[in-house]
Amino acid sequence: MNDTQNVSKPQNKGTKQLFENKLLEKLSRTHIAIPITLFVLYSVGLLLWSVFNTSLPAWETVTFFFVGLLVFTLIEYLVHRYVFHMEPTSDLKRKIAYNFHGVHHDYPKDKDRLAMPPIASITISTILLFLLRLVIGDYTFAFLPGFLIGYASYLFVHYIVHAYRPPKNVFKILWVHHGIHHYKRQDAAFGVSSPLWDVIFRTMP
Numbered sequence: 001m002n003d004t005q006n007v008s009k010p011q012n013k014g015t016k017q018l019f020e021n022k023l024l025e026k027l028s029r030t031h032i033a034i035p036i037t038l039f040v041l042y043s044v045g046l047l048l049w050s051v052f053n054t055s056l057p058a059w060e061t062v063t064f065f066f067v068g069l070l071v072f073t074l075i076e077y078l079v080h081r082y083v084f085h086m087e088p089t090s091d092l093k094r095k096i097a098y099n100f101h102g103v104h105h106d107y108p109k110d111k112d113r114l115a116m117p118p119i120a121s122i123t124i125s126t127i128l129l130f131l132l133r134l135v136i137g138d139y140t141f142a143f144l145p146g147f148l149i150g151y152a153s154y155l156f157v158h159y160i161v162h163a164y165r166p167p168k169n170v171f172k173i174l175w176v177h178h179g180i181h182h183y184k185r186q187d188a189a190f191g192v193s194s195p196l197w198d199v200i201f202r203t204m205p
Contacts, residue, residue: 032159035118039152042125043145050141061142068146075147076154077197081190121151154193161192180205 047065050056056064116124125148132140157174166175174192181189188205191198198204 030117032155035116035121036152036155038118038122039125039148039155042122043148043152046129046141046145046148050138050145054138054141056138056142060139064139064142065146065149068143068148069150070146071143072147072150072154073191073194074197076150076193077191077201080192081203085186085190150193157193 047061050061125144128147129140129144132144136143157171158178160171161175161178166172173195177189177195177198178192185205188203189195189198190203195204
């Protein structure tokens with residue numbers, strides 16, 4: 001990480017237009033309730049399919065669900081650290097990093113850009129469904145719901161951290177952790193839904 005990522009920058013209020021095309025600009029935004037609802041319904045549908053169309057025992061379904069949840073927290077950390085905060089060694093990398101995440105750092109209170117657009121999210125989830133089905137078979141219908149609930153939980157935590165004042169409960173830990181990443185150390189505190197992997201990979205601030 002370069003030195004500028006250790007220095008907090010002025011945080012802009014409002015929003016920023018990313019695309020000149022009105023349709024692309026509209027598709028780049030979403031109310032947080034839409035993807036959270038979609039992923040919860042998607043996960044419930046997969047679990048129901050598992051119950052009625054596979055022979056997975058309950059203990060395996062529960063186990064793979066929580067494995068999927070844990071794997072999501074790792075993917076969240078890795079993507080945030082190595083993709084969203086990739087070194088801008090080329091104009092393309094700089095543009096990708098900014099459009100996917102840099103704009104969020106510049107406008108952290110823009111509630112419409114706290115989640116991937118639903119069309120992209122559902123497309124990626126469906127691709128994952130087919131790829132996982134080829135690799136782990138029926139376990140997909142237990143693992144993927146856990147993974148998607150992990151993503152929905154991440155969206156929920158990320159939204160409340162940016163939209164509301166810190167509460168006087170356990171969630172305050174996540175407020176402080178993510179606040180440090182935004183306002184003090186952009187080269188640390190990459191976990192949003194959990195600081196677990198920051199502890200393991202020594203990126204705790």
